Amino acid sequence: MTTRDPHASLRGTDVAVGDELPAFSLPVTSTVIVAGAIASRDFMPVHHDADYARAQGAPHMFMNILTTNGYVARFVTDWAGPEAVLRKIAIRLGAPAIPGRDLRFSGEVTSKSEAGNECLLELAVRAVNDLGEHASGTVTLTIPGA
Amino acid sequence: MSQQEGDPVRERLEAYVGKPMGAPGVAPDAVNLPMIRHWVDALDDRNPVYLDEDFAATTRFGGVVAPPAMLQAWSMPRPKIAGIAERGGAPTEMSHDNPIVALDEAGYVGTLATNSELEFVRYLRPGDRLSTRATVESISAQKKTSLGRGYFVTWVTTYTSADGEVVGRQLFRVFKFDPSTIGAS
Numbered sequence: 191m192t193t194r195d196p197h198a199s200l201r202g203t204d205v206a207v208g209d210e211l212p213a214f215s216l217p218v219t220s221t222v223i224v225a226g227a228i229a230s231r232d233f234m235p236v237h238h239d240a241d242y243a244r245a246q247g248a249p250h251m252f253m254n255i256l257t258t259n260g261y262v263a264r265f266v267t268d269w270a271g272p273e274a275v276l277r278k279i280a281i282r283l284g285a286p287a288i289p290g291r292d293l294r295f296s297g298e299v300t301s302k303s304e305a306g307n308e309c310l311l312e313l314a315v316r317a318v319n320d321l322g323e324h325a326s327g328t329v330t331l332t333i334p335g336a
Numbered sequence: 337m338s339q340q341e342g343d344p345v346r347e348r349l350e351a352y353v354g355k356p357m358g359a360p361g362v363a364p365d366a367v368n369l370p371m372i373r374h375w376v377d378a379l380d381d382r383n384p385v386y387l388d389e390d391f392a393a394t395t396r397f398g399g400v401v402a403p404p405a406m407l408q409a410w411s412m413p414r415p416k417i418a419g420i421a422e423r424g425g426a427p428t429e430m431s432h433d434n435p436i437v438a439l440d441e442a443g444y445v446g447t448l449a450t451n452s453e454l455e456f457v458r459y460l461r462p463g464d465r466l467s468t469r470a471t472v473e474s475i476s477a478q479k480k481t482s483l484g485r486g487y488f489v490t491w492v493t494t495y496t497s498a499d500g501e502v503v504g505r506q507l508f509r510v511f512k513f514d515p516s517t518i519g520a521s
Contacts, residue, residue: 196382197391229371229378231412234425242421247515255452256408257379263405264381272385273396276404280453280507334396 199271202302202309202335211269211297211313216261218253218319220289226257240289249321252286253293258325262315265295266329270311274333281315281327291319297329308332345442346487349475352435357470357491359431363410367402367464375406401459407495407504410460411468435475435489439512444486451490451509458503465498473507486513 216222220240227237232254235242243251259279267274287293294317301312309332316326365371369387376386384391385401392400402410415427423429430437436447460466476488488511495504 196384225378229375230406230409231415232409233415233417233420233427235421236425239421255449256405259452259454260375260379260381260403260405263403264379264383267381267383272383272391275396275459276456278453278455279405280451282451283449 194268194271197272199273200269200333202304202333205299205302205309205311205333207299207302209299211265211295211315214265214268214295216293216295218287218289218291218293220251223251223253223257223287223289226260227254230254230256230260232256248286248288250286250288250290252288253324255283258283258287258317261293261295262317262325262329265297265315265317266313266331269297270331270333274331276329276331277310278330279327280329281325283325285319285322285324287317287319287324288321291321293317293319293324300328304335305332307335309335343478345439345444346475346478348442349435349438349487352438352472353475355472357434357472357493360467360469361411361413363466363468364412364414365410367410367460367462367466369400369462371409372400372402372406372462375403375409379403397459399461401461402464404456404459404504405454407454407456407460408493408506410464410466411493411495435472436510436512439487439489443516444512444514446483446486446511446513446515448483448511448513449508450488450511451507453505453507455505456503457505458501460503464503466503467496467498468493469496470494479511481511481513482518483511484513484515484517484519486511488512 297315470493
């Protein structure tokens with residue numbers, strides 16, 4: 191992965207429909223799952239207690255939805271930069287994100303329109319692991335037009 | 337969707353549609369830097385507008401803002417840790433007057449989250465104190481899936497600032513199912 195300047199932001203003139211976001215792979219560990227759950231103040235045992243989660247029929251402790259949304263947001267702003275304004279994250283939830291299964295994020299620009307000095311973008315995003323599609327959906331954001 | 341005709345469970349659920357999903361809530365704390373720092377470290381999110389005051393002042397935001405995906409985190413109730421497993425993970429004793437509990441009691445004890453839609457009307461800043469209210473948007477007719485029979489329940493939570501401005505919304509959909517009906521025709 192190339193490292194980009196975290197202070198630089200994309201402009202509408204830099205983006206075209208069909209552009210793909212730089213791929214991002216998250217090595218999911220128990221620590222990643224627990225850190226996200228507690229930072230989001232979600233104390234449900236399925237997000238930190240593997241035995242409890244298995245007793246509920248899950249394969250392992252699994253990532254909570256707030257954390258999934260947080261990583262989707264990070265995936266998008268890592269690409270778009272700090273001037274990006276997220277408007278909407280709409281995802282369908284599927285396979286659980288569990289320790290030992292890397293979560294691979296991908297995204298593509300599906301729509302672009304100008305509104306004044308702003309550029310409105312729609313992205314199709316997915317996060318998949320070996321179990322299947324963890325999350326897929328649409329992120330809507332604005333970036334500066336030029 | 338004529339399946340709900342002659343379905344007494346679905347008929348009883350109708351009373352919840354359009355009604356509050358639970359009591360309105362007030363965030364335990366205002367939006368604050370320690371919780372933002374905790375989140376950005378947990379997710380390793382290095383967007384400088386979340387913590388770097390000097391840089392954030394040069395951006396369109398004019399100052400630090402909270403990561404938008406933290407919206408729900410601000411309003412999470414203070415959990416009662418003792419007994420949380422026995423409550424199925426519910427942070428506090430749940431109100432019994434909602435369709436999730438009604439479906440649990442009718443035998444549809446399985447829960448699978450299927451959809452989340454977060455809408456950010458504006459970014460939050462340190463000091464914002466959120467209130468929430470949630471409304472049951474819809475309940476499906478009984479559906480047969482690979483998990484068994486069940487119902488999709490959708491609710492929308494509206495987040496408002498202290499002066500009543502709507503700052504965000506979240507739609508959440510779960511499938512409540514009866515695991516004993518897997519494979520039933």
